[in-house]
Amino acid sequence: MDTISGLITRVKGYHPNSDSGLILRAYAFGATMHDGQFRHSGDPYITHPLAVANILAEQQLDDATIVTALLHDTVEDTRASHADLVREFGPVIADLVDGVTKLTKLQLNSNETKQAENFRKLFMAMSRDMRVILVKLADRLHNMRTIKSMKPEGQQRKARETMDIFAPLAGRMGMQWMREELEDLAFSVLNPEGRNSIIRRFVTLQRESGDVIDKIATDIRTELDRVGIVGEVRGRAKRPFSIWRKMEEKQIGFSRLSDIYGFRVIVATEQECYAVLGAIHQRWRAVPGRFKDYISQPKSNGYRSLHTSVSGRDGKRVEVQIRTRQMHEVAETGVAAHWSYRDGERVENPFAVDPAGWVSSLNEQFDSAQDHDEFLEAVKLEMYQDQVFCFTPKGEVVKLPKGATPLDFAYAIHTRIGDACVGAKVDSVRVPLWTRLRNGQSCEILTAEAQRPQATWMDIVVTGRAKSAIRRSLRAADRDKFIRLGTELARVAFDGVNKRMSMKALATAARELHLQDADELLARLGSAEIQSRQVIGVLYPELATRDSDEIDARAAIVGLEGDAAFERAQCCQPVPGERIVGISRRGKGVTLHAIDCPVLADYEDQPDRWIDLHWHGGTHPAIHTVTFELAITNDAGVLGRVCTLIGAQKANISDLEFRDKKPDFYRVRIDIDLRSVEHMHAVRLALEADQDVVTIARVRDRHRAA
Structure with missing residues (x-):
């Protein structure tokens, strides 16, 4: 103790x-x-x-x-x-x-x-x-x-x-x-069993082949003696978790895992590091793609070393790290070397990174993050990933996380270059933007003034900086699109109550809804964050109230006991006029399903949960949302006309989602608030009659079941 x-x-x-x-x-x-x-x-x-x-x-x-x-x-x-x-x-x-x-x-x-x-x-x-x-x-x-x-x-x-x-x-x-x-x-x-299995295999391997570490270490010392270099050689088996992670990443068994042994050679000078590397490569065959020079290109935390993998004694693949004593101290203690003492004096290790530098850069980077997902993404990318080093055409070094692409490279240089990127050349060869960059490659970015970031780029980049820049650009582009769509929705809503839409009216509504200005109101209207009936409601409350003969929503269903709670199933979204059945949720109310809903098959063996229900025969308020998926031509004004057609039928759009945008057409899902099945048919008929609506289908998805 x-x-x-x-x-x-x-x-x-x-x-x-x-x-x-x-x-x-x-x-x-x-x-x-x-x-x-x-x-x-x-x-x-x-x-x-x-x-x-x-x-x-x-x-x-x-x-x-x-x-x-x-x-x-x-x-x-x-x-x-x-x-x-x-x-x-x-x-x-x-x-x-x-x-x-x-x-x-x-x-x-x-x-x-x-x-x-x-x-x-x-x-x-x-x-x-x-x-x-x-x-x-x-x-x-x-x-x-x-x-x-x-x-x-x-x-x-x-x-x-x-x-x-x-x-x-x-x-x-x-x-x-x-x-x-x-x-x-x-x-x-x-995972105690996983760790124990690795240890058991190590014991079996050592029993079969003897002390491989001592033998290989002796071979390396022999090569040092041959070239006249005095150095320290250390060997060890890699830790169980390190081996387990490699097995998981490569999807291979222990018997096929080669480099489970690691060796370090510690010498006096940088020149001797490269001399030892040459001696080892002369004695054993180097494994292609496994050499890394962290001496000429150090990691951002100060780590310096030469890494190589060779086929050593009996063909066993081993990893060798070669470094000086000062490099080794930093490799072992990292930023702690900044406060280390030797013989009463603060050590001035030339390779120790001033820890304040990289932490300050983290804080600056994270301060610019605009949401929590973006921030956590940046943290994990900064903390968890190794780096690759690539060159600009002028020979400047750009450090990126492992797995980075030319798009990440472009944004690392400047946001403006990333936004305008249309292609890339790696080592003078044109490559797709999703290409993974490797250490030492030269990357040239091709740009065009008219280019703008695409939503698909989010799946290509890996760096927090690139993702943040793309998100900002997409938000700006989406805002313009949502303002245009919101303008059309607002116009339809005003026409529906025989009022003229004006910027003054929109500004007044924005103020009443505690929004910044009319543009913010239109953007939120276009993105379905607020509904057009809310806008009409704050300006003309007397026009926004429902008709006096409309049935109260609580009395819309006939057959429920007392004041039992109910809700429409989202899988089939039944509307008044359609045949329905109720499914008891065991003390939590009743879910209404259309009689032809495929989800009902899941309850065939539970007849005690079925309740015979039907809609009240009167006039219902337009609060029953139905989702339609439309394929429409990608021409100017088409989406606005679709919204106008829906508004003309006295129906409200409560949400709108773009699903698949192509140069000639795109698919869009629209949530429409309806009164009844007749109201739904009227809206659908109006849309089907438009020449730019290619297809229209009601969305009924069992995965959305309540």
Whole structure:
């Protein structure tokens, strides 16, 4: 078990000038505050912050980070306050503890709206001081190491959150060792049988072929000796989760998985890295497409290394990573290297990325996101994906996520270039816009002034920046379209009550409906967010009321017992005049179906739920929505004329959806509010008579059943 004296000794080992008294005081304060508290395992609670501090000491971090680890749960779980910490340890440490406390309270696995907001808070805390997230990651790592003492449902929740959030975050910060351990610990909870099967196969493989790792490592050392390079060779089998993920991605079994062993060669200089690469490729055959040069093109988190895969001893495929000592330190500790100490001095590792830089870029990017889906999409793309490096025709490097396309490349250069993109050349060859770019390729974007983003582009791009730009453009284009359609709907509505439509009338209605202006009113009318009868209702309430002889909607059905609730089935949308039957919803009211609705077949063996009903014979209000799908010619004014024809029949359009737009025609679904089956036939007949309406069909879909 960790002890405070062991922690102080460990810190003194890399930081002789460490303030041991401060660390000891923090431990004593934490022990006092947590006195009487115990973990799920039964251990005294203070063992947890002490273990977290030791994890951070292994990364050779500064005193402030170590002290924060010892105190990180005091404000949340004890009577200690922020003011107490300021008085005892100063404002810097008190603010660090406060930051960790706030992160602990974030519910990162909640609904998307709240999750997006919490992610914003997470990155804001990181931008203030990255050490906050380092302590939080160490806290999560120790919790995962001791997760077996939790209740099963708590284990599942913690493991899923770790796999989805904290492991990718550790990887994005360059702390690959932590990412791999977090993933494997979560894997052991989420899929214990899968993990155990991988381990069993490893044991069988080792029994059959001996210690392959030692043999291959010896072969690599022999090649280093041959070229006169002094270096350190490390080999290991990849972690079970890493192997499982590759099996899932490639859809292959363990026996067909080749590169399950990984080796690292650590040398003194960058020149020796390339010399070792040459020696290894001379000895073994390189696997095509598996070489990556992260030295000349580093990852955005500072990672530098040469990666290659070769067919090693007995034809076994192995991955070899070649790097210098400084590169290795950054590869292991990531942004933590920014605060690392050696012999009492802050280390100035030339490869360590200033963590404030990329976190600030995240915040800037996310601040521009216009909705929660867009923000979460950007988070996941930024945190979870490897990068590829492509070149402009002028030789400038553009970094993109793996799987990016020429369209992503265009938007990465400038939004204007992306919007105007009509084609692309990759390595001087014309390619489709959905082509996946690879490392080192040169990409040239072809543009045209008249081009505008297409809705299909959303399925092509993968970057948050491209998706955001396309959405903005489509929203602007849709707004113009909806304003035109709304204008036609409004005109029909005004004509229906013998009033003249004017911009003044529309502006008055917009004000009454608490909208910005007349254009906003028309756009919402065209997008079916509001209905034309609402507009008429606020301007001419006396004209918007239903006829006095209309049947009240509650009395529309004959045969119901008492005041039983009912609703029309959306699968068949019966209207007054059609034969209907009721299906009891077991204490939740009755659903009305047309007698020929195919869904009724599902209730043939439940005769006790059938209720004999029929419509009242009087005049019904136009509130019964029926969905039609029309194919109409793609000519100017056709859609407006269709809307006019519907309005002329005293019917209201409550929703409109474009389904399939082609150069010569397009399909559109229209929800129309009707009085009766006769009213429906009149509307349908008027539409069928129009020469530009190619087909019209009533939509009856069993998948929409209530």
